[in-house]
Amino acid sequence: HNTPVKNHTYSNRGMSLEEELNETNAYYTEHSIACIHKKPVPIQIVKVDYPQRSAAVIKEAYFKQPSTTDYNGVYKGRYIDFEAKETQNKTSFPLQNIHPHQIQHIKQVLAHDGIAFFIIKFAHHDETYFLKGQDIVQFWTRHEEGGRKSITKQEIELCGHRIQSGLHPRIDYIRILDMLYFS
Amino acid sequence: HNTPVKNHTYSNRGMSLEEELNETNAYYTEHSIACIHKKPVPIQIVKVDYPQRSAAVIKEAYFKQPSTTDYNGVYKGRYIDFEAKETQNKTSFPLQNIHPHQIQHIKQVLAHDGIAFFIIKFAHHDETYFLKGQDIVQFWTRHEEGGRKSITKQEIELCGHRIQSGLHPRIDYIRILDMLYFS
Ligand SMILES: [Mg+2]
Numbered sequence: 001h002n003t004p005v006k007n008h009t010y011s012n013r014g015m016s017l018e019e020e021l022n023e024t025n026a027y028y029t030e031h032s033i034a035c036i037h038k039k040p041v042p043i044q045i046v047k048v049d050y051p052q053r054s055a056a057v058i059k060e061a062y063f064k065q066p067s068t069t070d071y072n073g074v075y076k077g078r079y080i081d082f083e084a085k086e087t088q089n090k091t092s093f094p095l096q097n098i099h100p101h102q103i104q105h106i107k108q109v110l111a112h113d114g115i116a117f118f119i120i121k122f123a124h125h126d127e128t129y130f131l132k133g134q135d136i137v138q139f140w141t142r143h144e145e146g147g148r149k150s151i152t153k154q155e156i157e158l159c160g161h162r163i164q165s166g167l168h169p170r171i172d173y174i175r176i177l178d179m180l181y182f183s
Numbered sequence: 184h185n186t187p188v189k190n191h192t193y194s195n196r197g198m199s200l201e202e203e204l205n206e207t208n209a210y211y212t213e214h215s216i217a218c219i220h221k222k223p224v225p226i227q228i229v230k231v232d233y234p235q236r237s238a239a240v241i242k243e244a245y246f247k248q249p250s251t252t253d254y255n256g257v258y259k260g261r262y263i264d265f266e267a268k269e270t271q272n273k274t275s276f277p278l279q280n281i282h283p284h285q286i287q288h289i290k291q292v293l294a295h296d297g298i299a300f301f302i303i304k305f306a307h308h309d310e311t312y313f314l315k316g317q318d319i320v321q322f323w324t325r326h327e328e329g330g331r332k333s334i335t336k337q338e339i340e341l342c343g344h345r346i347q348s349g350l351h352p353r354i355d356y357i358r359i360l361d362m363l364y365f366s
Pocket residue numbers: 070083084085
């Protein structure tokens with residue numbers, strides 16, 4: 001696919017990371033590059049009304065803790081699975097943003113030879129990084145073993161890969177996949 | 184993994200196909216065979232209350248038409264994607280059970296070299312079949328071109344693969360994947 005416009009003034013016009021990724025995935029679908037979707041938010045439904053002659057209405061429901069990650073799909077036959085996180089923090093990414101279930105899930109995906117990663121956006125700097133699942137697991141383990149409760153931005157810069165913001169697609173993470181897994 | 188108990192008297196004790204598949208996927212996860220999950224049901228949230236000191240309550244929401252399929256995940260590195268359908272019909276599977284979006288999605292998954300299929304259960308006969316995405320697309324195209332609005336049970340028997348019911352796991356569709364894609 002085409003090289004994205006490398007000018008990050010395009011990004012961050014009030015779009016959340018999720019909106020940017022949804023646009024990116026729509027771009028990948030339209031251009032037959034990949035088939036990757038956001039999973040619906042898991043909901044615990046308690047009460048549903050079935051009015052006559054109209055659609056069922058959910059009257060009481062609760063947000064459930066996500067047991068997996070935000071996005072998954074297929075690229076060049078491989079299973080792709082990632083979590084997107086945005087932080088307002090300027091110097092580090094706090095690990096409390098991650099649910100233990102999600103680490104469990106990342107480990108399972110890796111065990112079955114899937115491609116798992118995080119996309120982390122430092123909103124203040126308007127910088128977005130790709131971080132391999134293996135690295136996230138390592139930082140998580142460091143914390144479990146008594147180490148720091150966050151990943152420093154510098155560590156992410158060193159271990160991860162900056163994703164340049166473009167216009168179409170906005171966050172071209174497939175370029176990073178190509179470089180890391182398909183070359 | 185172990186050969187399942189091949190005795191279909193185990194199945195159909197009031198379990199829906201979805202429940203059987205959820206148990207099967209839990210078995211695959213526990214035994215590190217595969218990582219495949221049901222996607223949450225897509226919901227359009229309209230109104231949410233945020234009571235003080237307790238969890239957010241969804242007060243109005245609607246079921247959205249699913250744009251993809253029920254299940255996806257990873258097995259031996261490959262992307263796995265399927266839709267599960269149960270029919271009370273004795274002699275055929277009506278294609279009106281399938282949303283056009285789902286066919287679109289199956290085509291996209293196949294285009295990216297993912298493994299896409301349907302699991303179809305004839306509840307009356309307590310028989311469950313695996314049908315490749317390519318075959319579903321062909322039967323759908325036959326219908327679009329003026330052909331019959333259903334797939335006959337006999338066609339499914341011929342094109343598809345019967346999945347024997349077991350106890351652990353209940354619906355061992357990975358055996359079919361092994362035979363078709365990994366041998
Ligand atoms: Mg997220």
